[in-house]
Amino acid sequence: MKFEIMIVDDDKAHLSMLRTVLKAWGYQTTEVEDGSEAISNVCEKPFDCILMDVRMANVSGIEALVEIKKINPAIPIIIMTAYSSVGTAVEAMKLGAYDYLTKPLDFDDLELTLKRSFEHLSLSRENKTLKLLLSSNDSLSSIIGSSPSMVELKEMIQTIAPSEATVLILGESGTGKELIAKAIHGYSSRNNKPMITVNCAAITDTLLESELFGHEKGSFTGADRRRDGRFMQAHKSTIFLDEIGEVPLGMQAKLLRAIQEREIQRVGGDDTLYADVRIIAATNSDLLERVKEKEFREDLYYRLNVVTLDVPSLNDRRDDIPILAKYFLVKHSEKNRKIIDNFTPLAMDYLIKYEWPGNVRELENAVERAVILCNGNHVSERELPPSITKIVTNIELQNSGLEGMAGFSLDEIEKKAIAQTLVKTTGNKSEAAKLLNITRTTLNNKIKKYSIQFPQSGT
Ligand SMILES: Nc1ncnc2c1ncn2[C@@H]1O[C@H](COP(=O)(O)OP(=O)(O)OP(=O)(O)O)[C@@H](O)[C@H]1O
Ligand SMILES: [Mg+2]
Incomplete structure (x- = not known):
């Protein structure tokens, strides 16, 4: 432009x-x-x-x-x-x-x-x-990221959302699987009803069946009335089975029937009920590996695996880090009623270099914490979690060649840094001074002091 x-x-x-x-x-x-x-x-x-x-x-x-x-x-x-x-x-x-x-x-x-x-x-x-x-309620555009893998993923979501196909979302923890499930539901014709989410890992084995399929009155201690399960609640809508890999083997057969035939039975009941549901499942575990280890039924796996979406880890789409970081900065500054425009270049550098094992969730948490701690209008490295700044310092040291500086005098290091910066800016002193964070006058003095030779650009 x-x-x-x-x-x-x-x-x-x-x-x-x-x-x-x-x-x-x-x-x-x-x-x-x-x-x-x-x-x-x-x-x-x-x-x-x-x-x-x-x-x-x-x-x-x-x-x-x-x-x-x-x-x-x-x-x-x-x-x-x-x-x-x-x-x-x-x-x-x-x-x-x-x-x-x-x-x-x-x-x-x-x-x-x-x-x-x-x-x-x-x-x-x-x-x-x-x-x-942030203020739009378009579920797809709230998935931030313009790296090729995310663009492809968003296109795929748009393609498959209107169909009735069962979708299996695979990806590491914190990569946005739930966000994607919401977008699929949001772009489907079932979106006039809310999506029903079940976290299969958060419910004890014994309660999971009644949670999913409901129960009759008196079917177990505490079942003082008949209750519909999540499948019935999701009738004419979508059910999102999160952490599907954690469903105990004993429950998997019943789940298979529900997915295959859309037929369910309440705990303690004989009636067969029919639920018209679209199924989306997600997991961060290696399901195929679990199939091999006989911990996950193969037939259930193939039933779920009609359309599979692989969500890339943040480390595999590092180009998205800056825009995600800024998105969360805007989101949490608004939430905390603070006016914070940006990150300092150094803080952003730390964010870009960190490996993010906890993916987008970890990034969001780091930015939220920084917003809360920040007093100025820029988030600096001081507000970032020490885990990020510490690890990066080690990586940086290894990659920067600064390790090789050990044993040199500070003057020698300074001379080298100035010379290299001038090479990088092809002799532009104003730019070099800015990068080195010194004034042009100081730069000129140091060039004289160390008799530094550099390309002449005339500025
Ligand atoms: N691409 C993205 N754009 C914006 N926000 C995102 C994106 N990906 C993840 N998030 C945010 O990061 C957090 C974690 O995402 P989500 O809960 O969807 O991850 P998950 O893959 O389901 O993780 P887990 O396996 O641990 O359940 C949420 O607050 C979500 O809004
Ligand atoms: Mg999740």
Whole structure:
């Protein structure tokens, strides 16, 4: 996407100079010579940035700023001001300007400030999209992830949802199997009734049968009245049998009959009942292995295994980590009424590098905890669980080559770090200084101190 910048300046020469520079950097531009024109332009177009002079003949930059903020508060506005009027710049910042630059403009500064403003803009647009997703009740779009395996999975869900086919969802703990079951039900013609979920692992063996199929009055101690089971409750809807691998062998035959014939009998009853249910089952255990070990009936396995969905572990779709993390950040900031825009780059780096054995659930828990602990508007590494920052530090050390640094003096390490960063930025000192988190002046001093040779880009 090409960003569009509106330049507002009543100095014609300055205006055309800026236009030439910005175009050369690949931006699209619109130029106007006074504040009132800028205001009317904003009504018509959502510019990605406004670069505006403060001192203009008719409507001043400050007046225009105030009006534009009312019309479209999302557009970042960068104010240009003479050195002597920095006070005005501060006032502009208070009124909501994104940043200010002093004239004559330093092109390095201009480039960096623009880049930052576009990052800021993309972030707030992304947060807005995520908020919309959170408030939508579309069960499929609440499954976050755009890695190829997730895209394929979502397509598969849409394909199979309208059919009556039994679905078996396989995947490690915390990968989103329940979310997927809900989406399948949500996209089926049975969605006018709620899906009934049974966690087969959470119910003791003796109670599972009555939970699933119901019981007659007096069929066991405590059965003081007749009760329908989950299958009957799911009549004309969907039953989700979670942790199906945990169903005891003795119950599996009855379950097979229910799945095969849709026929059930209440505990202690003789009547055969019919339940019109769609069946979705899930497990994180290796069912085939359990079949081999004679712990799971082979016929039940094949009955369940009509359509199988393999949910990838988070480690197998690492590209989805940033978007999932941001989604949970938006979700839990809203829940906790906090305004947190983003993660610091370092915190995000930790999240990206961690292996996530507990998958999406572990990521969500880590982000929720961080939101609760966070006081600023960025989540930093300090708010992440120590388990994440500790493990990553070890991995990082092994991968970074920093292990080989042991025994070198700090000066030597610093020299190496600066030289390598300059190579990475192909000699761009502003960028290198930013990466190293030092000022350009400090960088220049160190380059001199260590006589560092590097590619010359001229900046
Ligand atoms: N792709 C995803 N997008 C958004 N949220 C997700 C996604 N995957 C999982 N989650 C969230 O992570 C948590 C765990 O998901 P879920 O309960 O569906 O996992 P599961 O595979 O059923 O795990 P288990 O096997 O432990 O029961 C839930 O809060 C769920 O909303
Ligand atoms: Mg589950």
